[in-house]
Amino acid sequence: MAKTIAQINEKIKAGSVVVVTAEEFTAMARTKEPGQLAQEVDVVTTATFGPMCSSGAVINFGHWNPGIRMEDITLNDVPVYQGLAAVDGYIGATAESKYDCQYGGAHVIEDLIAGKELRLHARGKGTDCYPTKEIDTYINKDVVNEFYLFDPRNAYQNYGAATNSTSKIKYTYMGCLLPSFGNVTYSTSGELSPLLNDPYLRTIGLGTRIFLGGTQGYVVWNGTQFNTAKERNSHGIPLGGGATLAVIGDAKEMSTEFIRAAYYEKYGVSMFVGLGIPIPVLDDDMAGRLAISNSEIETYVFDYGVDGHPAVGKVNYAELQSGKIELNGKKVKTAPLSSLSVARDIADTLCGWIKDGRFLLSEPVARFPMDSSVEPLRQRRAGQDASEGAER
Template sequence: MRTIAEINEKISSKRAVVLTAEELKTRVEEVGVTQVAKEVDVITTGTFEPMESSGAIINLGHTDPPIKIRRCWLDGVPVYSGFGAVDLYLGASSAVEVMEGEEVRERGGGHVIEDLIAGKPVHVRAQGQVTDCYPRATFETTITRDTINQFYLFNPRNLYQNFIVGVNGGDRPLFTYLGPLQPRLSNAVYSNPGAISPLFNDPDLQLIGIGTRIFLGGGIGYVAWEGTQHFPLQKRLPNRTPIGPAATLALIGDAKQMDARWVRGCYFKNYGPSLMLGVGVPLPVLSEEVVAKCAVSDKDLVAPIVDFSIPRRVRPTFGLVSYAQLKTGRIIIEGKTVRVAPVVSILFSRQVAQELKQWIQAGTFTLTEPVAQISMERSFLPQDRWTEF
């Protein structure tokens, strides 16, 4: 029906018809897939959820005399410095180092990334390996995003296509990457916004590939590669959506252009720091099939209920539950009514999709053709051969 070039021409002349995924699903119910495919050029999706496999590449710039940094801390958070002399990688889940006897500070790399994006000063302390060309041994200063050369997010694993629902069938509270899980199935937590999530609306990654331009943290980013733990061979429903964790993407984008509203450090009690990140992906309406797949609703999407009280990689499940049921705030597990809440922000996920829609309507955001497809044949390789526990 259309090409991306034709859609971009309409975007540039501010004639493109853009709907959020939520708006599109409502419109399909009103007039059907065929009519919507004729009307709409772009569909915007969004999520705002914890993405701890994220981080920032930072180049400080050379000192005088120069230093070859081999240990470094930003506001007390250790950063990786094992490549170029003043190149650093700040992981979102890296925690503030504390001295013995000190209280744990609920702060980590995600908070430092947020502060830098917000323009706040960040303290740097570095130790160097002294060489003939790098004679300096130590360095201490304060930086902001405007006083460093490069500052960009390079996230190895974002945008899980689906995830799990966490519960705790044991006798004590558990503190997890989904937050606290109370004993004896007293609560449940999920971490995907469901039908408005980017990869649920392109289940076979026919539209999203390497080089796809996206909304990342309030700035422009790109799909860089498949994400770590990418598992597209997950079992799928007839509508092609997976029944559990499946495809993932690695993302990259200039953090100097980002907005701290969409990049927020967070901390999970007794687990550690992470990063709440807003990501939006535009889907070009190239055919009726695109609309048909985007018409999927929360009742058509499921996630597995996983018991964290079993300390194994493969944990028992209590079956599958639809996102429509999850969003009611109550689910039934073995005849028991269990409270359920999202760690993802449904409100902010909607706002990401809406903001991306506004960018496209204003003609400031055009679409890109992927330069390569993401593999849909990747298997998942666990480390089970030499397991010790």
């Protein structure tokens, strides 16, 4: 019999909810049918902890006296986006310090979360209502008004694995790729990953309450590059890319255990974001989706040594997680880039919050579009039809 989210929340409040992690659920599904699991389990927690470049934070610095209209802002020499009123700023995770390319927006965010003091410098042109032209001071997360994470694209549903056919090492956002197909890197938590457990986003939508960076956050839109037109396998899993989420949460309440700055050699700064989503086991269909196992989740292996990154193979996550895959008839070493051990901590933490009655599930306010595709940026004349002159 189908359950509703309201019924599950009643069970959470009564302390009788049954919640397991997606890995535990998949293990249970080896011996039990989806129908039985839908009866026995109410909520399945999913999680991921990987580098997510499209992340950042909104900060309201508070007004200076006499006022300044901040038009050029840095935090520890990292540029902060200034085009938001007088004292609002947005610090993007991949922004780089003017003087140290290995320190960037992600480090600023991590340092603020850690409670550190950061140097704030700002200039304004000086106006009748905001006469101050320059300030140089220190802030921490307790002295600013708001400091919240707003990530335009997190939780990629699936992602292609990477390799390198050339004779030279390639330093990429997919890690160090050794020459001559010397290794393959991949970056999802497989059967524990949120959007692989609800591939058509039946239960995850606008307003869904989630675990974000160690505290409660929310899904606030579909992520950018949201793609539901991606080729899917027989289990409904998109083969690469796919859906994404825009998320928000109070960074003042977050922990550096679940938000960590990263620097990828010869690429730049990124940020590990810890994200977990509880999925209600509403019915047999959801139970079937949640039973997905690593061997059923497939992705392509792309050659980052060649322009356009052509696919050179197709693998599943059981193979990737085994440490070796076969590529062009040869065994190639594989390595993860997202931390499965931290993802497991997140899934367990979320289980605990729900069991303790501290976290209630939310009904999506609206579902995300299921007819969305991603287009490249093309050279075009003003007014030119989008399909005209398309190369592919």
